[in-house]
Amino acid sequence: MERSHIRKESDRMSALQKPRVRFAPSPTGYLHVGGARTALFNWLFAKHEGGTLLLRVEDTDVERNKPELVDGILVALKWLGIEWDEGPFFQSQRGAMYRAAAERILASGAGYPCYCKATAYAGGDYSATENDDHEGEGDDEGPKSLKAVACPCRDFSDAERAAREKEGIPRAIRFKTPRTGVTKFEDAVFGPREIQNADIEDFVLLRSSGVPTYQLSVVVDDIDMRITHILRGADHLSNTPKQVLIYHALGATPPIFAHVPLILGPDRTRLSKRHGATSVGSYADEGFLPEAFRNFLALLGWSTGDDSEFMRTSELIERFQLSGVSRTNAIFDRAKLEWYNTQYLQKPPVEELLPFVEGELRRAGLWKEVWATTERAWFAHAVDLIRPRTRLLTDFTGWARAFFSDEFDYEQEARDKFWKDEKVPSLLAKLTEALAALPDWNHDACDAALRGVAAAEGVKAGLLINATRVAIVGRAVAPPLFDTMVVLGKGRVVARLRRALALLSPR
C-alpha cells in the first residue's frame, strides 16, 4: 500500500488515471449541511472527471462515536442523490493497519514512544484574556484553553525507555516533528502552502489505547485507498502539514489537496442547532427537493465564473471545477434555498415531481393507489395546477390538502376575509343550484354559471369567486377557481358548497 514504488507507478500514469476521492464523515452526529456540501463537491468532482467516490466512516474515537448514527448519514446522502462507488469502509475495523503504520514510523525514527499520562503535560493558557467561551453548545468542549508543549519523552535514552516499558507504563506514539525546516504542499483552492516545522507540535499518532488518531488514520487510509484528491473542509487546512509529514515518513507522495471554505450561520459563527435546522434530514422532512438542495449547496463556495444560478444536476456535473471554488466562508441563506425549491417545484416537467408529491401524500396518509394507475392523469393535472403556488413539498398536504382529501378545515382568516359579506350565504346557495344544474362540467361552463349568478344578484364576480374558493378548498390562497372546480369535479364541488352553506347558516 504505502510502498513507494507502487505510488510512483501510479504517479506515472496519473495523466491517464481517473481521480479517486472520498467523503469521510465521522458519526458523531447527523449529516449537517457543511458535510453535505463537502460530500457534494466530492461527488460532483468525481462525476465530472469520471472518477471514483469512496465513502469512509471515520469512527476511531470510541468515546464520541455513535454507531447508530451511521445509518442516518447514509440515508441523508442517498436522499441528496450522492452515490458512492466503494465503501462504506469503517476505520474502526482497520486498526491493525494503523498500528502497523505507527510502528513503522516508530522504527524508522520518525516517531517516538510517549509515556506521559494522557494530556498530562499540557499546560499554559492560550490567552489570559479570551476565556470568554460561552458554555452550552455541547459539541466542542475539549481543552481549548490548554496548549501542548514539547513532550519530554522525545529525548529519552534507550535506558529511560526500557525502564518505563518494564514498569508497564502505557505508551502512545508521537510524531517526531523536525525542529527546523519547512513543510510544503499544494492546495488546489488555497494555492501553494508552506509552514515552519517549528510551529508543528509532536502530535500523537497512536493513542496509548492502541487506537490511532485522526491524523494517522486518514493518511494511512488515503494511501491505502489510493486517493488522488482530498476535498474537505477548510478547517483541515492547518492540519494538513502534519499529514504531509506522515506521508513522507511512510514514503508516500501526498495527493492533491483542495480545501473548501466553511459554511457559517447568519451570525457568521459556525453553523449549529441554534441557527435552526442544520441536518440535511430536517430539510428533507421540511419538504425540500433534493435537487434544489443540491443546486443551492453547490453554489455555496463555488461558481461557474459567469452568473449561472439555476443548474440542473447534469449541468452542475458538467461545469464543476476546483478552480471555481472560493476561499471565503459562506453563510447559509435559507431564503435563497427556498427560492431554489420553488424553482424546482415549478420548472421541471410535472412527471419529475410526481414521486415526491406521492411521498408527501403517503407521509400524510392521504395517498390513494388509483393516482398511480387509473387516475394518474388526474393526479398529474392536480399537481400541475397546485405547484405554481408551492414553496415546499409539504404545501401539497398543507394548504392544498383539499385537493386530495375531503377532510380539510376552513381557514379562519379566509372565512373572515371572504365570507364576511352578509350576501354570501344566499349567493352560494344560488350558485350551488346553478352548478348542480349544469349539464357539462368544464371551466367555461362553471365560469358562465358563476358570473350569471353574480350578475343576477348585482354583485361583483370577485366576491362570489372568493367566497366559493373558501367553500371548496377552505383557503383564501389557492389556484384559479374554475380550474380548481374542474379538477375537483362536479360532485365534490356541489357537496362542499352544501357543506359550507350548512356552516354559514346554522339552524
Place this chain on the structure above:
RNA sequence: GGCGGUAUGGUGCAGGGGUCAGCACGUCAGGUUCUCAACCUGAAAACCCGGGUUCGAUUCCCGGUACCGCUACCA
C-alpha cells in the same frame, strides 16, 4: 497567546490597474390578476481601514482591524 486563512450591497456569487463595479436571492414602491404565487416596471443597497507601488487603485504589496480555522491521546 501562537500559527494560518479570508475580507465586493443584508445574503450568495462575478469582476478587475482606468467599468455607470455585474448577476441572483431578499427588501421597498408601483402595475396586472378572482385570492395568492407568478409576471412586468422602478428603487434603495457594496469594493474593511491606513500606508505604499503606479499617471491612476476596489483590483498589486505591506501594516492594522474584524472574522474564521488550527493550536486534543476530537475528527
